[in-house]
Amino acid sequence: MTKKRVTKIDPKEKLSPYLSHQSSKKKKNFRTNTKISASLSKLHNERKSALLKRLGLIIGVSVIVLLGLGYYISPLANVQSIQISGENDLPVKEVVRATDIKASDKVVDYLLNKNGVSRKLSVKYSEIKNIKVQVKDFNHLIIEIDEYPTKGYIKTSKGYRKILTQGKLGSQFIPWSKVYPDKPVFVGYNHEVSLKKILHLFNSLPPDFQDQIKLLSGNTRRKSQVIFLMKNGNVVIGNISTLKSKIKYYNKIKTKVGKNTLIDLEVGAFSRPLTPNEKRAYGLI
Missing domain, CATH: 3.40.50.10960 (Rossmann fold)
Structure with missing residues (x-):
């Protein structure tokens, strides 16, 4: 009776490609997980930074609005005096009366509606070509008159x-x-x-x-x-x-x-x- 030939197989040798593949896969998965984790962390920081910027902008605008509203309703926003400037022969007191600006009026209103003031003065005084309205020390109006040559x-x-x-x-x-x-x-x-x-x-x-x-x-x-x-x-x-x-x-x-x-x-x-x-x-x- 002939003896069967027994071939010795090294388990490590047979498992080596598999183990190597598993090891490579683990490393690859580790690198992928690391990249995903880094991306998520970066995205989180970017979102946090954008949120802080928006929050800062909202707070900043709110503060400006509150300050502006506080100034508008305060006596400091009322017209304190009117100064007429520019080379002209017009009677200053009459020009001031013609503007129809009162002490209880708000400075901001005339800054936004200088065309209305210009129309009033131009109707009464044909010499006036246009005007510029400026503010000094919060509540002092300066009306600069530009006359026709x-x-x-x-x-x-x-x-x-x-x-x-x-x-x-x-x-x-x-x-x-x-x-x-x-x-x-x-x-x-x-x-x-x-x-x-x-x-x-x-x-x-x-x-x-x-x-x-x-x-x-x-x-x-x-x-x-x-x-x-x-x-x-x-x-x-x-x-x-x-x-x-x-x-x-x-x-x-x-x-x-x-x-x-x-x-x-x-x-x-x-x-x-x-x-x-x-x-x-x-x-x-």
């Missing part, structure tokens, strides 16, 4: 009024002492229609010629006639319809004549000395 002045029976760049007249009657000498004075143009015509002509003339005009007289023999008293003492006569095209001759004639000369551009283009009566009439003597 002055084109000239018109003489009336009550005094002088500004002629503004938009064609309107100033609301105030001012004395001669407040008339700027570099601006022309319009005399004899009490009617709105005649003033508009002469203003249209004046604005169409070259700027260097405008700067030389001291006075525009509407006291003429004919409605179509215009008379300019120049700052150098000369007098220019012209026709409203043709003066713009003839004004180019003025500088040529001016260099050839002396002071107190009449330069007539109405029909042709000639000059002569002013008579004593004309000098008195134009206030040159």
